[in-house]
Amino acid sequence: MTHRFLSQADLKALIAELVAAKTRVIAPVRAKDDPEQLDYLPIQSLEEATFGARIPRRSLKEFFLPTTEILLSYHQTKEGVTIKEVPTEHPPQVLFSATPCDAAGLDVVDKVMNWDYKDELWNGRRKAATIVSFLCSSMDATCFCTAVGLGPDSSRGSDVLLVPVEGGYLATILTEKGEALLQGKGKAEVPAAVQAAADAAQSEARKKVEANLATIPADFSEWLAKNFDHPLWKTISLRCHGCGACASICPTCHCFDIVDEHNSSSDGVRRRNWDSCQTSKFTLHASGHNPRGSQNERFRQRVEHKFSIYPTKFGDILCTGCGRCARVCPGGMDLPTLIGELMTLAKAEPAESKL
């Protein structure tokens, strides 16, 4: 892990250099339909980007698991079928000013994409991308990254972490990709005062989030598993519409559907589309039977998957505490508040198994 100091001009030159080399550069940009909001979009110059103002509306997920992507295309004749595979190698791209929660989300999802069968479509895009995250200072009351073991200064999933300091940025280089990106850029000597200012900014940012939700204890996952039939599940999701908005903006929700689309009687594509465990058809059998027939069961699955199943299987909470689900929910379902309530309950009824 090394540090470099980048001035505003250094960063501007770096982005111009990447754009000139035809590398796609993504950064938070004011949304066209709502200047209050930010979207991760391709930029041509630093001026187009807005660093650190607030969490972009959507996570970085779609740059690696697109909303819809072609898995194969086929051509069908009387003689048979020919399949055209999709490429799993991609041109390089650099994602600037990712929020640390979004960068961490990619690292968390890497596990399910590689636990046995390797998802080369995901991995190909991951390999081609360099992630430059930015110290978060735009947290609000729904953020809870510190509760899930991350933080506004978390470097997980990042190749470089930028911390704004007077006159520029302190860049912490975390990986070889980060090293390659910043080689020869800015200054290698970081004055002690700059380092101290960056440290202070990081600790101040952490304090702001820590006030929102206490750290989730390690045994919370076990409590959830044991309390699968807790009466609480029957009431906790009454406000949930089952729309799946929470899953679509979530940096770690990765469930998908596979469907075929034909363009003509002979040609078509097989696609992978985002899907959500909150919709009623998600687990519906052909027979009409549905193992998760009610919204209560579907919401329980969402909470269990994130805070019990994924931690049990992969050692990671499937949540980065970005708070987006609470911000977009039309029914006012507020995950951090609900998790807080569940944690209180877990403390009150520690080892009680309801199974």
Added chain:
Amino acid sequence: MNIYQPYLMSIKEITDETVDTRTFRLEFKDPAVAEKFTFNAGQFGEYSVFGEGESTFCIASPSTRKGYIECSFKASGKVTRALRRLSVGDTLGFRGPYGNNFPLDKMKGHSMLFIAGGIGLAPVRSVIWTCLDQRDEFKNITIVYGARSVGDLVYKRELEEWGKRSDINLCLSVDPGGETPDWKGKIARIPTAVEESGVVAADTFAVICGPPVMIKFTLPVLTKLGFPADHIYTTLENRMKCGLGKCGRCNIGPTYVCKDGPVFTAAEIRALPQEF
């Protein structure tokens, strides 16, 4: 080849089992794939009709027979209806084999009780033939198979063949009201048929597949007969898309039916959250 790429297979033979259930015999188009493809009884695959989509079923043929696989399906959704429109010589896609399997090595040297209801005979048939192809390795083989009516019984030619063999104790049964005037089998529901089959639990493994309600009422009978829960094997059939442990819909708590299953013991199923 990425993990979502199917093999191409051609339909060599079509057998109508019932009015809505059909069996395909499939062969790999690529001889190199046909040569190296192996699977174990109980595993499943994703079968696809190009332009319509993929559907999940078990491999219904025995793992002891090389060069082809068979699947049986009931036309009940978009893909299965499209599969029904295919003819001999047509091409379909296949991804697999996926999931775990029945532990044949552990079962060798013991007696076997096979119980199936309706199309649930498909995964059981794969194990039955795998055992019959190495008959010397097993002691008594009892098959209890039933359906709602005579018309709903699948693999009729094989039922006839098994009935003639002296090394198989076959018990066929249809639900009351489902019999025809010439029906010679039992008229009883599966749990009763199992109870009256005369099977001895000692030294026997049970394999049971069928509608959830049938399994629910047969398990207590097996317990009563003396089968320990870890000697009873069944399969769970949740909706799946990828079959690879990624798409996130077949799990029952932390158990992924596509990866940890589809074969489970009754003891394992008892320990699962009740959400299936």
